[in-house]
Amino acid sequence: MALSMGQKAGWGLADLGVVVFVMIKQLLIVAYLTSFLGIPVALAGLVTTVVLVFDMVTDPLIGYLSDRTKSRFGRRAPWMFIGVLVMVAGILGLFSAPVDAAVSAKLAWVVAAFILATVGFTMIAIPYGAQAGEITQDPRERSTMTGWRMGFATVGILVGGAVIPGLASQFGYPRAALYVSPLIIGTVWLSLWATRKAPRVADPVRTGFAETYRLVFGNRTFVVLALCYGVMTLAVALITAGLPFAATYLVVDQGDTALSGAVGALGVLSVLFAAFFVGSILSQVMWVLLSHRLGKLSTLVLGLSAYVVLLYALAQALPSVNMSLIAGLFVIAGVTNGAYQQIPWAMYPDLMDVTRRETGAAIEGAFSAVWLFGQKLANALAPAVLGLVLGRAGWQETTDGVAPQSDAALAALQMSITMIPAGILVVAVLGLVMVYRPMVVREIV
Numbered sequence: 001m002a003l004s005m006g007q008k009a010g011w012g013l014a015d016l017g018v019v020v021f022v023m024i025k026q027l028l029i030v031a032y033l034t035s036f037l038g039i040p041v042a043l044a045g046l047v048t049t050v051v052l053v054f055d056m057v058t059d060p061l062i063g064y065l066s067d068r069t070k071s072r073f074g075r076r077a078p079w080m081f082i083g084v085l086v087m088v089a090g091i092l093g094l095f096s097a098p099v100d101a102a103v104s105a106k107l108a109w110v111v112a113a114f115i116l117a118t119v120g121f122t123m124i125a126i127p128y129g130a131q132a133g134e135i136t137q138d139p140r141e142r143s144t145m146t147g148w149r150m151g152f153a154t155v156g157i158l159v160g161g162a163v164i165p166g167l168a169s170q171f172g173y174p175r176a177a178l179y180v181s182p183l184i185i186g187t188v189w190l191s192l193w194a195t196r197k198a199p200r201v202a203d204p205v206r207t208g209f210a211e212t213y214r215l216v217f218g219n220r221t222f223v224v225l226a227l228c229y230g231v232m233t234l235a236v237a238l239i240t241a242g243l244p245f246a247a248t249y250l251v252v253d254q255g256d257t258a259l260s261g262a263v264g265a266l267g268v269l270s271v272l273f274a275a276f277f278v279g280s281i282l283s284q285v286m287w288v289l290l291s292h293r294l295g296k297l298s299t300l301v302l303g304l305s306a307y308v309v310l311l312y313a314l315a316q317a318l319p320s321v322n323m324s325l326i327a328g329l330f331v332i333a334g335v336t337n338g339a340y341q342q343i344p345w346a347m348y349p350d351l352m353d354v355t356r357r358e359t360g361a362a363i364e365g366a367f368s369a370v371w372l373f374g375q376k377l378a379n380a381l382a383p384a385v386l387g388l389v390l391g392r393a394g395w396q397e398t399t400d401g402v403a404p405q406s407d408a409a410l411a412a413l414q415m416s417i418t419m420i421p422a423g424i425l426v427v428a429v430l431g432l433v434m435v436y437r438p439m440v441v442r443e444i445v
Helices: 005-035 041-068 077-094 103-134 139-171 173-194 209-218 220-249 260-266 268-294 296-317 323-359 364-392 407-417 419-439
Strands: none
Touching (some): 005 103, 005 139, 005 173, 005 220, 005 364, 041 077, 041 103, 041 209, 077 103, 103 323, 103 364, 139 173, 139 323, 209 323, 209 364, 220 268, 220 323, 220 364, 220 407, 268 296, 296 407, 296 419, 323 364, 364 407, 407 419
């Protein structure tokens, strides 16, 4: 049965709330710890990485339990309904750390709240990803669904990357988190309501834990795609983690451009994310149409290659006092990032179908857990890599938001958000072309 447009769009809506937290952990945590809690950058990156590594331990368990859940609302909805409440509670706690406490006390508070938020995130994200393989087996429908998803995800990027920092600058981080909490909860719950009549697998899976994951890892094409996606994510997460620093130290608005008024009202970071939002929104339909015409894999390789070129151009432009130029590059960045955002998420459910056809096992939750494991590992490594690179270059922490930095530290920051991620994306492209393409069957591409 074909999905209605309301069901496709409704499924995608949940990612708006999910991505707000993704942006918080990728974009804001290290900067928040370093610039407002006065924690050294290398330690902030390490703490963030440790929490995210811990979070990965829960992925296989929640994926397995999601597949085995039995309720009148289906296997996935109960996890998502409760998970968003847990996630929001963690976010509120995270940004309410006692500023005047000792460093050890602040770290303990942040770690506890961060763990709570990441567990809630996992309770949403794994069942949500599993729904893409459960409610339809039509690859073209999945491309359209993912287009909706990434359109809403782009709004989530804007909220997490621009709205929350803007609110935080006016009201502080605790109130900013409180103001966006209803949006996070509402989008997930509304998505569950919109898809309540969509097809689903009602019966829980009976296979054991070890057998379930043996079937997942037996799908080698999926494993290779998940590895390539993890590599892409490392590049994007490294860029995202460094952007708050870049907006403060590498992009200076001198008040003489058309965007100066917006910068004065919102700040550099919010304007850059608004530009990114414009590019990403404009690109979503384009990537769907190109995927239908060229195939998902070829379109993804095209998008990632364009991303590499964009990062090289950005490296040549930074540091900059030309806000209009940098904002224009961020519009293009939004377009190229759209391929990374959208296409892999439409590809991997197609590979779930292979295992279901061959074995009869509807273990979409387990597939989603492994897929997110690679993404989370990359997100966990990025803050540690950034903290290590900046720390070795002599980066100075502060509790005042800004501190004098050496030329070497600023050069390290510039490389961390441009050429290092570009090199990582090249590795991902080579993996897709040289390893994944020969393995995948033509019908799935």
